[in-house]
Amino acid sequence: MLHKILEKRQLSYDKERDQSVYYYKVEAPEIARNRKAGQFIIFQIDEDYGERIPLTIADANANEGWIAVVFQTVGATTRRFSMNFNVGDNIPVLVGPLGRPTHIEKKDGAILCIGGGIGIAPLHPIVEANHAIGNKVITVIGARTKDLLFFEDEMRKASDELIIVTDDGSYCRKAVVTEPLKEVCEREKVSEIVSIGPAIMMKFCVAAARPFGVPITTSLNTIMIDGTGMCGCCRVKVGDQTKFVCVDGPEFNGYEVDFDNMMQRMTAFRDKEREADHKCRVGLDAGKKA
């Protein structure tokens, strides 16, 4: 199956970390037809030696047969992907949709959707799906600084209310996402919170939601290999059980997730990842100069 890149956009650039966020629209008719909110894909940039990277589907169109993914250039593979793959190129390996879809149902109160940083992308289909069935959707998107925000228009279109925060106050309100979380829960009836972003952000969202007793769903982005339940690399403690993010998740009841264990496990290969990223940057720079 060929997965041609139909559109490529740089959504943001983080000067401090030299990381960018990209949007890729990719031909994938079967996945576009069958995917639901909350599901993800796995891709490789090389069939033989590439690593398998999971990305949540950020958008899709069944009629036109495409899906969209959004990713940050945090490591060697995503960096090379963004540099070497352009419109018209084919992605060598792409499998999906993986994981269980988000459970979407009509609720009395509002659905409070919170996306932080790159987590804004996977939140988008969930906002859309809730909006589509007539739930009141209040969306909060946040980032460290203005340049790192994206999908503002898309989110506004599918939300009853959109709250934007930045850590440094460079755009809209200066706050972290837990502040609007508390305010909205104090202000009105919230039936469910959906929080997607860095593990530490989700952990704090869970802590902020707890006093209100509102159910909170979090979407986990652990390391994966096969993504079909075969390897157990993505396992995480949920309640007193070990769960596999790829087949039992990626979404779990935030109150039950052991975020500390998850954050630890995500560092398992950090030295190697840093080394590979460094080599990749050096290589890319050398390429640029040549």
Added chain:
Amino acid sequence: MSEHKTTEILQEEAAKLWADLESKKSADVKLTPKDRTAIPPQEMPSRDPIKRAHEMGEVALGYTETQARVEAERCIQCPGAPCRKGCPVAVPIPEFISHIQKGDFKGAVDTIKQTNLLPAICGRVCPQEKQCQSFCTVGKMLKTPEKAVAIGRLERFVADWERANNQITVPTPAPETGKKVAVIGSGPAGLTVAADIRRAGHSVTVFEAFQKTGGVMVYGIPEFRLPKEIVAKEVENLKKMGVEFKTSFLVGRTETLEQLLDKEGYDAAFIGTGAGLPKFLGIEGENLIGVFSANEYLTRSNLMKAYDREHADTPLFEAKRVAVFGGGNVAMDGARTALRLGAEKVYCVYRRTRAEMPARAEEVAHAIEEGVDFHFLENPTKFIGDEKGKLTGVELLNYELGEPDASGRRKPVAIPGTEHVLEIDAAVVALGNESNPLMAQTTEGLNVTKRGNIIVDENQKTSIPRVWAGGDIVLGAATVILAMGEGRRAAASMNEYLAGK
């Protein structure tokens, strides 16, 4: 441990025996069964254990032609062919050996292929000492199955001979019937079904979730035991027969089985999705950094090629002291992979003794030769980590063997108060798999057992019309050859169904 003999030495020994046999033959002396059983069993040439423990290359090197000829002469062609009864796919064993005795290697491999399409693979990974060779009359006469005719090694020899000499003949399928079959999973069961159904003239598409075909033979069994090139060759032969492969296609998610049958026009389907979720021990500290399922550990190295540090993007977990838990083939693969990835000390912790190990005898022998340190009659009670969540050790408890349990093996019983700590920085859990729930979750009406294995009848038919299943998803974790056996049975029933449609 006996001294390692090089291929040259083994060849020299075989050549002497062969010269002797030749002279008897030329003098028209008929070899009696006594003459035949007096021929010493031919040892499998292998790489030097000290060197090979740090290389990915195949360990068992295969018989030389002379060795194969000598070994074949050990078969007495006894009536009744008891060996054949020990084979899950009933390979005509005495017939293929008799072809080798005549020097007709092509005839031998074609004879095997009447019932077993993957002899190069089965010759390497079948537990022959528990199957065909355990029934061998020669082994019985010599009072030890270890001296049985080396059927597996002969099978491998003729399959390798065929490949090396470009003698592979691809079967010509029957005229196109216009019927379409979906095979889910490209492991041993799926490939067998694909071949048998394609031969009958139906069109076949094999769906594989991974980027590479071969299933467990590619992600699980390491290169040093089964070179990936051999698996690729078998898939290539199926492609030559017209079988289509779709990789990175996860049936159940990319499209459901129902969609394939109702919308995509497949007339029948076979589910061969294999063993699924890895089992863990359910003990404290299991989610520490450095604790891996064997599936993850092996997949990183085999499928993702992480052992090739130069080229692969998938990182390896660098560990100096590795403990593998379990006593099966997967545990042996894990332990021997750990050595090759640079571990200085590799332990294999098993709660029974060597006699009860389910692993293939040759794999255990190879692991011992390579320096794996076996801790028998021990079992972990908890994993110990540091403040960063990294594994630093495992607490073990000693066991003794009690009365036989349901499996007929003596049951290991814990000895209280014998807790002790083994310092390790990586642990590989190889205790088998539970079935992957995906097909059952996404296929309405598919009946599974409490453990999630698909329920089939004697023809491998599932509870859904037009759908058959086989291999590990039915059996739980088993072997390549048993999966193939199920595949053959399913394919026969599917072909019958398709013919009558």
